[in-house]
Amino acid sequence: MPPTLPIVQFRAAAETIDLGWGHPHPAALPVDGWAEATHSALRRYGAAMLTYGHAPGPGPLIEWLCHRLAEVDGAAPDPTHLFVTAGASHALDLVTAFLCRPGDVVLVDSPTYHLALRIIADHRVDIVPAPTGPDGIDAVATTDLVRALLRQGRRVPMLYLVPTFNNPTGRSLPPAVRADLVEAARRTGVTLVEDDTYRELAYPGPAPPSLFSAAETGTVVRIGSFAKSVAPGLRLGWVTAAAPVVRALTARGYVDSGGGVNHANALILAEFATLGLYRRHVEAIRVRYAAQRDALVAAVRRRLPQAEFTVPAGGWFLWLRLPEEAAGTRLLPYAERAGVSYLPGNQFHVADTGHRYLRLSFSLFDPETLAEAARRLGAAYRSAGLSGASARISP
Numbered sequence: 001m002p003p004t005l006p007i008v009q010f011r012a013a014a015e016t017i018d019l020g021w022g023h024p025h026p027a028a029l030p031v032d033g034w035a036e037a038t039h040s041a042l043r044r045y046g047a048a049m050l051t052y053g054h055a056p057g058p059g060p061l062i063e064w065l066c067h068r069l070a071e072v073d074g075a076a077p078d079p080t081h082l083f084v085t086a087g088a089s090h091a092l093d094l095v096t097a098f099l100c101r102p103g104d105v106v107l108v109d110s111p112t113y114h115l116a117l118r119i120i121a122d123h124r125v126d127i128v129p130a131p132t133g134p135d136g137i138d139a140v141a142t143t144d145l146v147r148a149l150l151r152q153g154r155r156v157p158m159l160y161l162v163p164t165f166n167n168p169t170g171r172s173l174p175p176a177v178r179a180d181l182v183e184a185a186r187r188t189g190v191t192l193v194e195d196d197t198y199r200e201l202a203y204p205g206p207a208p209p210s211l212f213s214a215a216e217t218g219t220v221v222r223i224g225s226f227a228k229s230v231a232p233g234l235r236l237g238w239v240t241a242a243a244p245v246v247r248a249l250t251a252r253g254y255v256d257s258g259g260g261v262n263h264a265n266a267l268i269l270a271e272f273a274t275l276g277l278y279r280r281h282v283e284a285i286r287v288r289y290a291a292q293r294d295a296l297v298a299a300v301r302r303r304l305p306q307a308e309f310t311v312p313a314g315g316w317f318l319w320l321r322l323p324e325e326a327a328g329t330r331l332l333p334y335a336e337r338a339g340v341s342y343l344p345g346n347q348f349h350v351a352d353t354g355h356r357y358l359r360l361s362f363s364l365f366d367p368e369t370l371a372e373a374a375r376r377l378g379a380a381y382r383s384a385g386l387s388g389a390s391a392r393i394s395p
Contacts, residue, residue: 016339018340018341019341020361021361022167023361024285024364025289025365027288029233034272037272038271041268049263049267052260054259056250058270063079064270072206073199074209081217082238084237084260084266085238085262087234088227091238092195094252098248103125103126106128107129107158108128109137109162109166110351111169111349112167114348116195128149130142130159131145136177137173156188159190161192161193161195162196163210165199168343169310169319170315171319172313178208182211182214182215182220185219191219191221193221194211199224205286210222221241224238228316229278236265292362292363293311296362296373300320303374304374306381307320316361318360318361319360327356328345328357329346330386331380331384335377340377344357
């Protein structure tokens, strides 16, 4: 019998190309490879795969992940600095709970991942955007802000950001900004919570070194995920942090009660890597997503030349700036009537700003569908009576 209740998160309206969702292309999900790895892992680990797991995560995954991060990042973490989680959202919730108390101030990059704002807000903290400049967070101004808050008697335990292939902008912080930010965190005692979800999606690569790999131990907590590099349905990610943080996460009651998080999937992923399937899969999806990015970039240039944007060197998103005030918000109902949707830019800010921007995701659809989406968006722009000078597009 077909299922009568939904089994997936995303359901687009009929005949609508919804570019608002950062979801993988169905053909990019390794169904056959995962089946092979599952059978192989069961043969290798037997009953140990289906029992309670080692609290920080199973040794085979932690060992492989340390080697993999040595390849794609500036340095390999020590195994004692790694804790396996049920995805990046779970990791952020855990880290925020560990670092923060109700009433604290949490700084965030702006714009930033919109759903991270909801996760952080669940902890009853005050979310404040960090000062930014043309290249990202302004370390000097942020230091001044932290010191002013401390003088007011406020705690500022963390700053959340996506410094590599940012969601929503697709940009990465330049090396000098990274160095200044790490130094500012060291001086002020604010922990940088680095969301490194998109590291493997570099076109062509490599991604810049993480803040975690460049910082003194204890300055940065880094969050990673296999949602983008393998599949979100695994609900599998990790935290790299100082050993005391990992010990504190391991000692939480639900871990002590239930063992390692997502133990069976963690062992399957280790097997997926051991069989060489992870490396081949990531190489293939980089080619796929680069082609999808290029298709959307070309189509937007043709159909919506008024939009300004920077071509992202990785990740899943195109961040458009329209010339008219609040155009990203005003355009949405016209776009949806034309059969295309997106997320308006104000959703990625703490304050009521960013209405001139919109985020398009190129991850879910093939190049032909992305081209059609851009055509519909251009038609909606004209229907809305919006007009502006042609864009300046950064390479």
